[in-house]
Amino acid sequence: MTEAAAAHAGAKKLGAVLLEVENVSLSFGAVQALTDVGFAIREREILAIIGPNGAGKTTMLNLLSGWYGPDKGTITYQGIRRPRMRPHEAAALGIGRTFQNVALFKRMSTLDNIMTGRNLKMKASFLDHALYWGRAEAEETRHRAQVERIIDFLEIEAIRKVPVGRLPYGLQKRVELARALAAEPTLLLLDEPMAGMNSEEKEDMCRYVLDVNDEFGTTICLIEHDMGVVMDISDRVVVLDYGRKIADGPPERVRKDPTVISAYLGVTHSPA
Amino acid sequence: MEILTAAFLGPIADMIAEPLFLLEVMIGGVLTGVMYSLVALGFVLIFKASGVFNFAQGIMVLFAALTLVGLMERGVPIWLALAITIAVMVVLAMAIERIVLRPLVNQADITLFMATIGLTFFLEGFGEILWGSNVKKLDIGIPDRSVDVGGVLINTFDVNAAVIAAVLVAVLAVLFQRTKIGRALRAVADDHQAALSVGISLTSIWVIVWAVAGIVALVAGIMWGGKSGVQFSLSLIALKALPVLILGGLTSVPGAIVGGLIIGVGEKVAEVFWGPYIGGAIENWFAYVIAVAFLWFRPQGLFGERIIERV
Numbered sequence: 001m002t003e004a005a006a007a008h009a010g011a012k013k014l015g016a017v018l019l020e021v022e023n024v025s026l027s028f029g030a031v032q033a034l035t036d037v038g039f040a041i042r043e044r045e046i047l048a049i050i051g052p053n054g055a056g057k058t059t060m061l062n063l064l065s066g067w068y069g070p071d072k073g074t075i076t077y078q079g080i081r082r083p084r085m086r087p088h089e090a091a092a093l094g095i096g097r098t099f100q101n102v103a104l105f106k107r108m109s110t111l112d113n114i115m116t117g118r119n120l121k122m123k124a125s126f127l128d129h130a131l132y133w134g135r136a137e138a139e140e141t142r143h144r145a146q147v148e149r150i151i152d153f154l155e156i157e158a159i160r161k162v163p164v165g166r167l168p169y170g171l172q173k174r175v176e177l178a179r180a181l182a183a184e185p186t187l188l189l190l191d192e193p194m195a196g197m198n199s200e201e202k203e204d205m206c207r208y209v210l211d212v213n214d215e216f217g218t219t220i221c222l223i224e225h226d227m228g229v230v231m232d233i234s235d236r237v238v239v240l241d242y243g244r245k246i247a248d249g250p251p252e253r254v255r256k257d258p259t260v261i262s263a264y265l266g267v268t269h270s271p272a
Numbered sequence: 273m274e275i276l277t278a279a280f281l282g283p284i285a286d287m288i289a290e291p292l293f294l295l296e297v298m299i300g301g302v303l304t305g306v307m308y309s310l311v312a313l314g315f316v317l318i319f320k321a322s323g324v325f326n327f328a329q330g331i332m333v334l335f336a337a338l339t340l341v342g343l344m345e346r347g348v349p350i351w352l353a354l355a356i357t358i359a360v361m362v363v364l365a366m367a368i369e370r371i372v373l374r375p376l377v378n379q380a381d382i383t384l385f386m387a388t389i390g391l392t393f394f395l396e397g398f399g400e401i402l403w404g405s406n407v408k409k410l411d412i413g414i415p416d417r418s419v420d421v422g423g424v425l426i427n428t429f430d431v432n433a434a435v436i437a438a439v440l441v442a443v444l445a446v447l448f449q450r451t452k453i454g455r456a457l458r459a460v461a462d463d464h465q466a467a468l469s470v471g472i473s474l475t476s477i478w479v480i481v482w483a484v485a486g487i488v489a490l491v492a493g494i495m496w497g498g499k500s501g502v503q504f505s506l507s508l509i510a511l512k513a514l515p516v517l518i519l520g521g522l523t524s525v526p527g528a529i530v531g532g533l534i535i536g537v538g539e540k541v542a543e544v545f546w547g548p549y550i551g552g553a554i555e556n557w558f559a560y561v562i563a564v565a566f567l568w569f570r571p572q573g574l575f576g577e578r579i580i581e582r583v
Contacts, residue, residue, distance in 0.1 A: 065469070067468075086468075086473075087468035087469060088468050088471045088472060088473045088474075091468070091469060091470060091471030092471050096469070096470075097469050098469075099465065099466075099469070103463055103465045103466035103469065104463065104466055105458070105459050105462035105463055105466060105467075106462060106463070107458075107462055108458060108459070108462060112455065112458075115455060116455055116456070116459045116467075116470050116472070117470050119452055119455065119456055119459075119470060119471060119472060120470070120471040122452045136451070140452075179466075179470060180469075180470075183470060183471065
């Protein structure tokens with residue numbers, strides 16, 4: 001994995017700024033979840049957001065994907081300052097995401113789950129289906145082919161027809177990634193993609209994340225607790241603590257940052 | 273004991289003695305059953321997509337029929353009146369989404385259920401203000417007489433109604449099973465959060481579903497109204513949909529269809545063959561007996577999802 005990561009880092013060319021967060025604050029009642037946070041994500045970058053529990057990482061991801069609107073501050077996406085929007089509108093702009101506690105359609109098959117990811121790309125309307133059956137059917141077949149490519153890519157051929165509620169957790173996470181990829185996102189937000197996985201599953205997932213980034217040029221912003229993983233795959237790390245940004249930079253620098261270390265380990269005031 | 277034997281065995285002997293008559297009764301039951309299915313389908317569609325048990329489905333049947341008749345009484349030609357009524361049901365769906373559902377997102381199911389009770393009162397009053405409360409005759413030009421087919425009497429209106437209902441049910445089944453909208457609908461029914469993340473708009477799905485339920489209500493209203501006049505009691509056929517839903521399961525489209533047929537045939541056969549032995553008029557309550565019997569053995573319904581709970 002380290003080898004792959006090294007090769008990946010060497011060949012990489014970052015593009016222009018894709019998304020910029022400036023002075024964003026958000027509170028829920030008396031809880032100040034985020035305070036004046038600002039950072040940028042560049043095209044084709046893998047950015048990790050880390051921080052202790054309750055630091056505001058998931059809140060930040062929810063802001064980027066339109067689940068919340070900021071109280072203060074701006075989000076600029078693809079050069080346009082974003083108005084308040086709803087999640088399905090963010091999805092239409094090419095922002096795909098996965099969830100910390102896997103949000104899949106449990107009663108639908110793997111294939112159907114991934115097909116929902118292509119819903120936005122499908123043009124045929126209710127009326128087309130009623131009046132021009134053939135054309136709508138041809139479109140369905142085309143999208144199906146696309147989905148099969150993703151199934152191939154993530155190596156989940158064997159579970160194509162299985163209702164996802166019956167799959168083990170690690171595979172569910174993979175199906176969720178497949179569904180997000182089916183929408184061909186420009187920016188992919190992953191909320192703890194490796195949580196609850198064993199080391200083998202983690203390695204697989206790391207490989208997929210890197211491959212998605214390499215092959216499709218997808219910009220990725222992920223939240224992860226496993227520091228080994230973060231240091232291996234990310235180009236840059238943003239550290240949040242108590243809703244504030246305390247560090248932002250390449251992994252090796254962030255790892256040595258004393259503020260980050262104290263946020264994670266607590267400050268020792270006197271030798272124990 | 274003798275009475276019991278007579279009550280149980282008598283009807284069966286009657287059936288065997290007159291197979292043609294039994295067939296006639298059963299066909300009558302199937303034709304009525306299709307119409308029950310149609311009303312039940314309105315419930316199932318809304319329950320699947322939004323998890324709401326729509327108490328207002330019955331009044332929507334009445335409201336749609338009233339609107340159609342009201343327009344026709346004012347001299348609007350039938351096709352135009354039909355188009356306008358469909359438009360009214362679509363607008364109604366949008367209004368319900370905006371005014372009732374959207375402010376109640378993430379509330380408990382019981383809250384949404386209560387909201388639909390409120391909706392029932394509103395539509396009842398609104399319909400009366402607009403179109404008056406007297407019984408109206410609805411004539412849509414389908415002949416209503418009995419025809420002899422190989423010794424079996426069949427009512428032409430019932431046949432027409434059943435065919436129309438069957439076509440509608442088939443079209444809906446295909447659209448909801450095999451299209452993008454169908455997939456989006458199942459997605460919304462399964463997980464709101466996940467549906468939003470793939471760019472499905474909950475609001476537009478709700479509008480589509482309520483509009484389709486409104487159109488289904490209109491068709492049911494035309495058929496039932498054409499048989500027995502458009503009046504308040506029309507909204508009570510929704511009560512007949514309840515045993516159908518218990519039989520078929522609240523979430524199953526095929527369940528609504530099969531359930532409707534079972535109830536239709538069951539109550540007709542019971543009325544004609546058992547009725548005379550126990551004093552008649554059992555058609556009105558026999559459906560509930562069937563439903564209770566089903567609850568005993570399959571609480572999730574014929575096609576409903578099995579209830580599995582982790583202990």
